Amino acid sequence: MSELSPEQPSNDKTQIAAQALHVQFGRQHVLRDVTIEVPQGQTLAIIGESGCGKTVLLKSLIGLVQPTSGHVVYDGQVLDNLNDKQLTELRTRFGFVFQNAALFDSMTIADNVAFPLREHRKIKLEEAYQAVREALSVVGLPSSVMVKRPAELSGGMRKRVGLARAIIMQPEILLYDEPTTGLDPIMSDVITELILRTRDHTNVTSIVVTHDMSSAMKLADRIVMLYPLARLEKDEPQIIFDGTTAEIQKCKDKRVAQFLRGEAGERLQEMRDQFESSRMIAAM
Numbered sequence: 001m002s003e004l005s006p007e008q009p010s011n012d013k014t015q016i017a018a019q020a021l022h023v024q025f026g027r028q029h030v031l032r033d034v035t036i037e038v039p040q041g042q043t044l045a046i047i048g049e050s051g052c053g054k055t056v057l058l059k060s061l062i063g064l065v066q067p068t069s070g071h072v073v074y075d076g077q078v079l080d081n082l083n084d085k086q087l088t089e090l091r092t093r094f095g096f097v098f099q100n101a102a103l104f105d106s107m108t109i110a111d112n113v114a115f116p117l118r119e120h121r122k123i124k125l126e127e128a129y130q131a132v133r134e135a136l137s138v139v140g141l142p143s144s145v146m147v148k149r150p151a152e153l154s155g156g157m158r159k160r161v162g163l164a165r166a167i168i169m170q171p172e173i174l175l176y177d178e179p180t181t182g183l184d185p186i187m188s189d190v191i192t193e194l195i196l197r198t199r200d201h202t203n204v205t206s207i208v209v210t211h212d213m214s215s216a217m218k219l220a221d222r223i224v225m226l227y228p229l230a231r232l233e234k235d236e237p238q239i240i241f242d243g244t245t246a247e248i249q250k251c252k253d254k255r256v257a258q259f260l261r262g263e264a265g266e267r268l269q270e271m272r273d274q275f276e277s278s279r280m281i282a283a284m
């Protein structure tokens with residue numbers, strides 16, 4: 001395995017670290033100088049308004065997005081020093097819960113959940129299905145769903161299947177992209193509880209990208225808030241808050257407080273201005 005070449009994260013127990021991460025697509029800069037160290041067992045919520053780069057950060061952490069500069073260090077290994085085989089092996093230690101559950105429509109729930117096991121471990125079908133039953137029971141689903149297909153389940157059930165598939169490999173780290181989006185408040189709370197339960201049972205490190213402040217406040221040990229680069233001056237940091245749930249409630253930064261209160265602030269005026277200018281262009 002490759003040795004750590006950039007600076008060693010300061011915390012010995014750091015499981016994953018983004019070091020001075022910069023991501024750019026064409027001319028659009030999305031992440032600038034983002035540094036976060038996540039200790040083993042921590043549950044970190046990444047919040048921030050739509051388009052600020054939360055998902056890009058999450059994808060960079062598992063090597064699905066290549067940073068323009070900077071590094072991701074996982075358990076002492078720099079991701080960009082790994083070849084494809086090593087990266088694939090490393091990813092088996094990660095569980096990723098996608099925003100839309102990303103299930104295969106043509107497969108049964110049993111085969112969807114068993115998929116990573118069958119892909120990465122030489123395991124008999126019956127053994128895999130036993131692991132599926134256990135993973136489903138952890139997320140509160142009966143084994144009777146195993147024969148169904150994703151289209152036959154509700155959105156909340158599909159999210160739970162996505163979580164079952166992520167935990168079946170007993171990952172060291174779980175990354176969630178908007179796990180409660182599109183769910184009613186009760187089902188959102190169920191998913192939040194499941195994330196907590198999974199963390200408590202397995203001591204897994206969890207990184208949760210979310211807009212859902214009530215979920216973030218309930219599950220996070222730590223909250224990091226990103227701000228869109230387009231709204232920042234060149235020398236302003238993109239991480240505008242990094243602290244506990246208690247600290248964020250006392251945070252004096254207007255941008256953080258507005259986000260917590262769900263206020264649109266100057267965005268409404270900007271939308272009105274855009275509307276007016278497009279009306280004027282149309283009238284010309």
Ligand SMILES: Nc1ncnc2c1ncn2[C@@H]1O[C@H](COP(=O)(O)OP(=O)(O)OP(=O)(O)O)[C@@H](O)[C@H]1O
Nearest residue numbers: 025028030048049050051052053054055056057211
């Ligand atoms: N593969 C890509 N190619 C080009 N641009 C991209 C790509 N992935 C993301 N972007 C752009 O990067 C910016 C940040 O996207 P990202 O999905 O990380 O936002 P987000 O904070 O997760 O937003 P949301 O909360 O709406 O999901 C957006 O402007 C998006 O269009």
